[in-house]
Amino acid sequence: MAEITPKGSREKIKKKAVPIPKQPPEVRIKNFNEVALGYTEEQAREEAERCLQCKEPQCIKGCPVGIDIPAFIKCIREGNFEEGIRKIKEKNSLPAICGRVCPQEDQCQKYCVLGKVGDPVSIGRLERFLADWERARGFNIPEKAPSTGRRVAVIGSGPSGLTLAADLAKLGHEVVVFELLHLPGGVLTYGIPEFRLPKEIVKAEVGYIQKLGVEFRFGYVIGRTFTIHELLTDEGFDAVFIGTGAGPPMFMGIPGETLCGVYSANEFLIRVNLMKSYLFPGWDTPIKVGDKVAVIGAGNVAMDAARCALRLGAKEVHIVYRRSRSEMPAREEEIMNAEEEGVIFDVLTLPVAYYGDEKGWVRKMECIRMQLTEPDESGRRRPVPIPNSNFIADIDTVIVAIGRRPNPLIQQTTPGLKVNDDGTIVVDENMRTSIEGVYAGGDIVTGEATVISAMGAGRKAAKSIHEYLLKRGKNKSS
Amino acid sequence: MYEILAVKELAPKIKWFEVYAPHIAKKAKPGQFIILIINERGERIPLTIAGYDREKGIVSFAFNEVGKTTKQLGLLKEGDRIWNIAGPLGNPSEIRKFGKVLCVAAGVMIAPMLLQIKALREAGNEITAVIGARRRDLLFFVEDIKALSHRFYVATDDGSEGHKGLGFLKEIVAKEKFDRCIVMGPVPTLQAVSEITRPYGIPTIVSLMPLMVDGMGMCGVCRVLVGGKMKFACVDGPEFDGHLVDYEELIRRQRMFIVEERLSALLWEMGGLKYG
Ligand SMILES: Cc1cc2nc3c(=O)[nH]c(=O)nc-3n(C[C@H](O)[C@H](O)[C@H](O)COP(=O)(O)OP(=O)(O)OC[C@H]3O[C@@H](n4cnc5c(N)ncnc54)[C@H](O)[C@@H]3O)c2cc1C
Ligand SMILES: Cc1cc2nc3c(=O)[nH]c(=O)nc-3n(C[C@H](O)[C@H](O)[C@H](O)COP(=O)(O)OP(=O)(O)OC[C@H]3O[C@@H](n4cnc5c(N)ncnc54)[C@H](O)[C@@H]3O)c2cc1C
Ligand code: SF4
Ligand code: FES
Numbered sequence: 001m002a003e004i005t006p007k008g009s010r011e012k013i014k015k016k017a018v019p020i021p022k023q024p025p026e027v028r029i030k031n032f033n034e035v036a037l038g039y040t041e042e043q044a045r046e047e048a049e050r051c052l053q054c055k056e057p058q059c060i061k062g063c064p065v066g067i068d069i070p071a072f073i074k075c076i077r078e079g080n081f082e083e084g085i086r087k088i089k090e091k092n093s094l095p096a097i098c099g100r101v102c103p104q105e106d107q108c109q110k111y112c113v114l115g116k117v118g119d120p121v122s123i124g125r126l127e128r129f130l131a132d133w134e135r136a137r138g139f140n141i142p143e144k145a146p147s148t149g150r151r152v153a154v155i156g157s158g159p160s161g162l163t164l165a166a167d168l169a170k171l172g173h174e175v176v177v178f179e180l181l182h183l184p185g186g187v188l189t190y191g192i193p194e195f196r197l198p199k200e201i202v203k204a205e206v207g208y209i210q211k212l213g214v215e216f217r218f219g220y221v222i223g224r225t226f227t228i229h230e231l232l233t234d235e236g237f238d239a240v241f242i243g244t245g246a247g248p249p250m251f252m253g254i255p256g257e258t259l260c261g262v263y264s265a266n267e268f269l270i271r272v273n274l275m276k277s278y279l280f281p282g283w284d285t286p287i288k289v290g291d292k293v294a295v296i297g298a299g300n301v302a303m304d305a306a307r308c309a310l311r312l313g314a315k316e317v318h319i320v321y322r323r324s325r326s327e328m329p330a331r332e333e334e335i336m337n338a339e340e341e342g343v344i345f346d347v348l349t350l351p352v353a354y355y356g357d358e359k360g361w362v363r364k365m366e367c368i369r370m371q372l373t374e375p376d377e378s379g380r381r382r383p384v385p386i387p388n389s390n391f392i393a394d395i396d397t398v399i400v401a402i403g404r405r406p407n408p409l410i411q412q413t414t415p416g417l418k419v420n421d422d423g424t425i426v427v428d429e430n431m432r433t434s435i436e437g438v439y440a441g442g443d444i445v446t447g448e449a450t451v452i453s454a455m456g457a458g459r460k461a462a463k464s465i466h467e468y469l470l471k472r473g474k475n476k477s478s
Numbered sequence: 479m480y481e482i483l484a485v486k487e488l489a490p491k492i493k494w495f496e497v498y499a500p501h502i503a504k505k506a507k508p509g510q511f512i513i514l515i516i517n518e519r520g521e522r523i524p525l526t527i528a529g530y531d532r533e534k535g536i537v538s539f540a541f542n543e544v545g546k547t548t549k550q551l552g553l554l555k556e557g558d559r560i561w562n563i564a565g566p567l568g569n570p571s572e573i574r575k576f577g578k579v580l581c582v583a584a585g586v587m588i589a590p591m592l593l594q595i596k597a598l599r600e601a602g603n604e605i606t607a608v609i610g611a612r613r614r615d616l617l618f619f620v621e622d623i624k625a626l627s628h629r630f631y632v633a634t635d636d637g638s639e640g641h642k643g644l645g646f647l648k649e650i651v652a653k654e655k656f657d658r659c660i661v662m663g664p665v666p667t668l669q670a671v672s673e674i675t676r677p678y679g680i681p682t683i684v685s686l687m688p689l690m691v692d693g694m695g696m697c698g699v700c701r702v703l704v705g706g707k708m709k710f711a712c713v714d715g716p717e718f719d720g721h722l723v724d725y726e727e728l729i730r731r732q733r734m735f736i737v738e739e740r741l742s743a744l745l746w747e748m749g750g751l752k753y754g
Contacts, residue, residue, distance in 0.1 A: 224567065263699075264697060267691060286742065288734070
């Protein structure tokens with residue numbers, strides 16, 4: 001058991017975290033600027049002071065990539081930011097992003113011992129502070145190992161691919177990233193909205209990776225432009241990493257889902273974030289949001305879509321969810337942000353059909369009320385419809401956010417690649433797929449997960465590919 | 479950046495571009511498409527591949543200048559560059575020996591139909607080709623297609639050349655047995671031809687053009703109802719069984735952003751070349 005009060009060194013524990021400045025809700029729903037503004041140097045040092053510098057830090061156990069958390073916090077206290085960011089970057093190559101979007105309350109901060117007596121240390125905000133400090137100052141480009149003459153192809157420029165590309169480039173390998181869209185970043189660019197993760201930050205991270213010598217090719221659809229096999233033969237790559245993530249949006253299969261005004265969350269967010277529809281007609285891709293919007297589902301994606309809809313001028317945005325508030329899969333912080341902004345939560349409600357007008361635009365939604373069963377053996381309470389509780393609500397926009405499947409093209413076009421029933425790619429503990437020289441990681445392996453887990457997978461695969469290339473190097477006569 | 483190597487005007491407001499994109503040229507097949515974006519602020523627009531030269535690394539497509547993006551594209555000249563092109567996308571057409579194939583193309587889609595006909599012809603099929611346009615001056619590739627077809631017909635909406643409308647096709651399919659029918663063009667053409675071939679049970683393949691964004695199955699805007707099932711045209715198509723497509727739904731969805739599209743084109747035209 002870790003100690004809560006260190007031996008006499010500090011008298012009193014500060015129970016409350018230093019709050020992070022935020023744009024007030026009534027202001028922020030009118031813009032796409034970042035909601036949370038970040039700690040100032042004083043605030044960061046004050047918050048860092050709260051850390052107990054535990055001998056057996058529990059927080060590290062909760063970090064999927066094992067950052068030495070007390071060490072970087074100590075650096076902040078001492079004002080040694082340079083060393084602090086270096087400590088983080090030993091384990092996490094995208095701290096400005098993770099500091100903003102990691103579910104810390106389920107990871108490091110969940111285990112922080114201070115959480116037992118008050119607020120845990122705001123580890124994420126401190127991580128963000130250091131990363132922003134570094135970006136403002138300009139990145140140091142680290143020394144690269146001499147060229148190995150080995151070439152690695154990376155498919156997809158999401159967090160897994162970006163991390164892997166940076167790691168392998170530093171080790172002296174030649175890395176080319178193939179991305180089907182016209183911009184890098186994967187979900188960081190096309191999914192997570194500007195007000196949670198400014199695209200300037202993604203751009204800066206990618207810029208840093210480009211400076212390491214990584215080449216990006218956009219509009220390359222692996223599986224069609226080249227197959228994996230062609231990358232390894234004709235195109236001359238020694239290894240391939242698949243980081244293609246999740247893509248195809250699911251629909252419920254109820255009547256009316258092809259009416260105009262019914263979007264998948266992915267379409268809605270791609271229009272808003274990748275194509276910058278909120279700047280239409282200055283930018284060319286349009287979007288249409290009515291007065292009354294129903295977002296189906298209650299995960300992070302649903303919260304993002306709901307909050308975008310508000311910013312695009314919707315008068316009323318409802319989250320429609322079939323279970324109760326406590327089962328909502330979204331981060332608590334995001335639920336609270338959405339609530340503050342005026343999103344209405346219709347829980348225990350399931351849509352069963354949409355109805356349109358004569359022009360084919362959605363106008364009404366039929367729902368049924370749900371109740372939760374008593375917990376079954378596994379402790380889960382299932383939602384079941386309450387008979388004859390159907391009702392009809394007026395709505396003019398629907399955003400379906402009930403999940404996405406793995407991108408299937410590589411699996412369909414790569415003979416010999418082992419795939420699970422759910423379409424994810426099978427890998428071993430070293431991220432190796434069933435084909436020699438081919439590795440995979442991120443959402444394409446785990447199903448929809450988190451930025452940090454994708455990053456961790458990229459890092460692990462990089463290590464594994466590096467070892468493979470060294471071994472292969474020896475076997476090759478050249 | 480993709481350099482435009484050649485520009486041709488096939489008919490008023492219909493342009494043919496040849497661009498340098500060797501990796502796409504190498505893999506392109508009839509029936510597939512590309513998605514291009516002119517600049518950072520642009521829209522991603524899908525265009526059907528109408529030709530390729532694998533040796534020279536050239537991909538060709540033809541487009542109709544209908545809205546902001548295609549009008550802006552139409553102003554580009556040889557030597558200009560397009561910011562990004564993704565492809566090849568979509569499933570290639572099934573090309574093999576079917577026997578007698580009826581090929582119907584209307585408007586700008588006459589261009590990719592020529593590529594289809596070449597491939598079908600090479601596979602040993604007997605081609606009956608029908609090309610149509612609103613008016614006589616909008617027809618193109620007449621001689622090329624005629625040269626590859628065993629039987630050849632022209633139709634215009636106003637009767638200024640060949641048959642008036644597609645009604646005459648009814649007699650043709652009544653007289654002759656076809657093993658397959660391929661239709662490319664605007665939805666009303668796809669629908670009309672599908673209705674004509676339906677009573678004769680001729681397998682009819684239509685190439686659909688719903689709205690698209692990513693073109694890779696990630697957004698679902700391209701969803702169409704085929705035989706009552708939801709399909710994503712970009713990855714499940716773009717070709718489908720013409721007798722099973724819900725055309726009414728397709729037309730409604732194509733018009734989803736019509737107000738915004740008009741606004742966009744209008745503002746751009748008012749601002750002239752400076753805008754966007
Ligand atoms: C709206 C939204 C909000 C989210 N919010 C959070 C959050 O707050 N915190 C958090 O931790 N996680 C969040 N997530 C989840 C997180 O973003 C993902 O788990 C993570 O991005 C997965 O990374 P990845 O590298 O596996 O792939 P992705 O980020 O999915 O990137 C894959 C890339 O591969 C490309 N690609 C796919 N197929 C091909 C191909 N055949 N050829 C070439 N390129 C291809 C795609 O275009 C894409 O750019 C969110 C997800 C969404 C959708
Ligand atoms: C798979 C596929 C292949 C295509 N191939 C070709 C091609 O080879 N040549 C070509 O010229 N066009 C093709 N299109 C259509 C082309 O993508 C659109 O014409 C283009 O996006 C219009 O962009 P815009 O900004 O110029 O016009 P917009 O402002 O988007 O639209 C202007 C007008 O065109 C109509 N329109 C828009 N999109 C379509 C569409 N998909 N089908 C019919 N009408 C539409 C609008 O309703 C509006 O009236 C294809 C579409 C798809 C999905
Ligand atoms: S962050 Fe929390 S758990 Fe980690 S060292 Fe500091 S007080 Fe201990
Ligand atoms: S265009 Fe996005 S799924 Fe087809």
